[in-house]
Amino acid sequence: MEIERWERSEEISEAEKKVIQETWSRVYANCEDVGVSILIRFFVNFPSAKQYFSQFKHMEDPLEMERSLQLRKHARRVMGAINTVVENINDSEKVSSVLALVGKAHALKHKVEPIYFKKLTGVMLEVIAEEYADDFTPEAHGAWTKMKTLICTHVTAAYKEVGWAQ
Numbered sequence: 001m002e003i004e005r006w007e008r009s010e011e012i013s014e015a016e017k018k019v020i021q022e023t024w025s026r027v028y029a030n031c032e033d034v035g036v037s038i039l040i041r042f043f044v045n046f047p048s049a050k051q052y053f054s055q056f057k058h059m060e061d062p063l064e065m066e067r068s069l070q071l072r073k074h075a076r077r078v079m080g081a082i083n084t085v086v087e088n089i090n091d092s093e094k095v096s097s098v099l100a101l102v103g104k105a106h107a108l109k110h111k112v113e114p115i116y117f118k119k120l121t122g123v124m125l126e127v128i129a130e131e132y133a134d135d136f137t138p139e140a141h142g143a144w145t146k147m148k149t150l151i152c153t154h155v156t157a158a159y160k161e162v163g164w165a166q
Helices: 016-029 029-043 047-052 063-067 071-085 092-109 117-133 136-161
Strands: none
Touching: 016 029, 016 071, 016 117, 016 136, 029 047, 029 063, 029 117, 047 071, 047 117, 063 071, 071 092, 071 136, 092 136, 117 136
């Protein structure tokens, strides 16, 4: 499916791909803890996102969320999907395929509003920038901003492909 021009993500240069992979290797070394931090901040900042998670939608306390095995499991899944995208950043078809699967599952099975991907990837950048401040140079921030756009663009395209209308 052709992605509309205004939605197309900006090309990620070879140097930016390298920065993304180097930064991510440090982040992914602590994938579960970073993933949990991302999800907790996401749910605190956007509590309406919890409606899609029966296991922890009534949790208000970040410490309770942190101890939730279901939240930790989902954090590992999110981080694993991002890891697959980063590992395959030079294979646009693989990246597109992975993100299409994520988008379709969230549209059809989980009925998640697509705007939450933009919100989640924004929170992801915030948490990584804070927890890895030494690695998150202006160059890394620019590269990761393009990665965020790439993720959102592909996921949104998958929603359109399955005829999402809500």
